[in-house]
Amino acid sequence: MSTNGMTSWAVDLKDVGAIYPFQGSEVLLVILGLAFWIGWHILQMRNEAAEISSELNSDPRGEDTKKAIDRY
Amino acid sequence: MGDNLSAVTTVFTEFYYWVTVVIMFLIHVGFCMYEVGASRRRNHLHTLMKNTMAIPLVTVTFFFFGWYIYFAFPNGPGFTGGLTAAPQAVPWSPLMGTHLSGPTPDGGIDAATAALWHRLNGVFWAAFLLFSITTASIVSGSIIERVRSGAFWIIAVLVGSVLWIIDAAWGWHFGGWMVKLLGYHDAYASGVVHAIAGGAALATLIVLGPRIGKFRADGTARDIPPHNPWLVTIGLFLIYTGFWGFYAACNIPVISPAAIAGQITGETWTATNIYLAPTTLSAITFNFLMSLSGGLMAGYIISKGNAFWTYSCGLCGVIGASAGNDLYHPIQAMLIGAIVPVICYKLHYWVENRFKVDDAVGAVAVHGYGGFLGVVVAGFMLWGQPSSPYEGYAAITPWGNFIGAVIMFALGFIPIYIVAKILNGMNLLRVPAKVELEGLDFSNNQAYEAAIREVAAAERAMVK
Structure with missing residues (x-):
């Protein structure tokens, strides 16, 4: 048993194709990869919304905001 | 050099490794920027010089004995034989200087040895040396702001010119006993560079103790912010850049099946990993970038956009996939590169709070846990694949790689714990x-x- 079908290098390299593990699962990998990418955007948007909400609720008197502006 | 093709191959290989050395030097520029950025203003010069002087100290000791260890120790402590002759690597060898390939019988150099090593010895030595300095530098960042430089430099020489190169001879050499008996596979050094360095850093940190003010009276940790977060992040960016050279230097750029002299048949020349098993520069380029991206994306989410941890998780993603990045599919590399840093990030804070370990730059997590997990994951992902092009070697297995990962971490941890204890007992470890x-x-x-x-x-x- 081998995850890429090879158990020995006693081969002529001109006859060897892909050697990554779990060949045949490329479509599944692409689906997982796309899910990771889209999931990242969803999580990032949620985190960003929480951060903006927190910033909206901070410094109600504006004193620290003025200091931040002065600090450039 | 017997003919024009072998001459061109040799000169190309010589130049290839030379380029990797130049690129890898950026890792150390990055380490210096990163450590200085992470330290407070009153510790800059000490922090900079502590890391900088590891470069010459590891260089000269790697010339004197590190390079010899790599070639002499692949049989391990009596597992598969004794010391191996290494006439090209002893510091008094004629091949450790300018040499034009003629045999030197008085120096124990036959024609074949001279032909192989006369142009490759210096650049190959330098490529390994840059791995050595990297391994030592990884320890450096974690112990800033309280360690004595003299103590660190002793630890750096031990890690950079003795311990890591022993584990490289065992598990990162085409004839290493761990490859033969365990089927150990660690193509881009998750274990042999990163896990051992993380183990050494953790051992030093345990003996050294935390920085003053790191923990509150109730035992909870305070954040000690870097004085310059931008220098830290640019330093990490430079470390990534240097990793391009690191990855390329782990490969043999071009070699014929006849020169490998293993089981491969036919006439097709190939690039190989350090075990002389085929891979391609294209494959590792795919996988380096995908694992880096997986780590950056996961790090950004898990740290809620913290720049230091996002960059660190990018590096950890690469390290987590490095053991198998010669063979993974790019999406596999990306997913491994995303999952490993999340575990390491959580482990960093768990260890910090549970054991009061003050790792100033997260090096134990990024390199130690990341490298350890990278080796373990490769054991599962590459299960059953041949570890070597030579007959009689064990196949890659989860248990072979797990044992290998433990050996790597322990080979850094145990000796350095003992040395740190001795230094501490002599009041030489901490200011x-x-x-x-x-x-x-x-x-x-x-x-x-x-x-x-x-x-x-x-x-x-x-x-x-």
Whole structure:
């Protein structure tokens, strides 16, 4: 048993194709990869919304905001 | 060189490794920027020089004995034989200098050895040396702001010119006993560079103790922010850049099946990993970028956009996938590169709070846990694949790689724990509390300020 079908290098390299593990699962990998990418955007948007909400609720008197502006 | 093709191959290989060395030097520029950025203003000079001087100290010791260890020790402590002859790697060898390939019988150099090594010895030595300095530098960042430089430099030489190169001979050499008996596979050094360095860093940190003020009276940890987060992140960016050279240097760029002299048949030349098993520069380029991206994306989410941890997780993603990045599919590399840093990030804070370990730059997590997990994951992902092009070697397995990962981490941890204990017992490991509070650059900064005052006063007096 081998995850890429090879158990020995006693081969002529001109006859060897892909050697990554779990060949045949490329479509599944692409689906997982796309899910990771889209999931990242969803999580990032949620985190960003929480951060903006927190910033909206901070410094109600504006004193620290003025200091931040002065600090450039 | 027997013919024009072998001459061109040799000169190309020589130049290839030379380029990797130049690129890998950026890792150390990055380490210096990163450590100085992470330290407080009163410790800059000490932090910079601590890391910088590891470069010459590991270089000269790697010339004297590190390079010999790599070729002499692949059989391990009696597992598969004794010491291996390494006439090209002893420091008095004629091949450790300018050499034009003629045999030197008085120096124990036959024609075949001279033909192979006369142009490759220096660049191959240098590529390994840059791995050595990297391994030592990984320890450096975690212990900033309280370690004595002299103690660190002893640890750096031990890690960089003895311990890591022993594990490289065992598990990162085409004839290493771990490859033969365990089927150990660690193509881009998750274990042999990163896990051992993480183990050594953790051992030093346990003996050294946390920085003053790191933990509150109730035992919870305070954040000690870097004085310059931008320098830290650019330093990490430079480390990534240097990793391009690191990855390329782990490969043999071009070799024929006849030169490998293993089981491969036919006439097709190939690039190989360090075990002389085929891979391609394209494959590792795919996988480096995908694992880096997986780590950056996961790090950004898990740390809620913290720049230091996002960059660190990018590096950890690469390290987590490095053991198998010669063979993974790019999406596999990306997913491994995303999952491993999340575990390491969580482990960093768990260990910090549970055991009061103050790792100033997260090096134990990024390199130690990341490298360990990377080797373990490769054991599962590459299960059953041949570890070597030579007959009689064990196949890659989860248990072979797990044992290998434990050996790597322990080979860094145990000896350095003992050495750190000895240094601590002699009061050589940590600076006194007064010096730590003043800052390690106190006298230097006082002299600097006095010099500025004096020269300014002198110049003001000359104004009419």
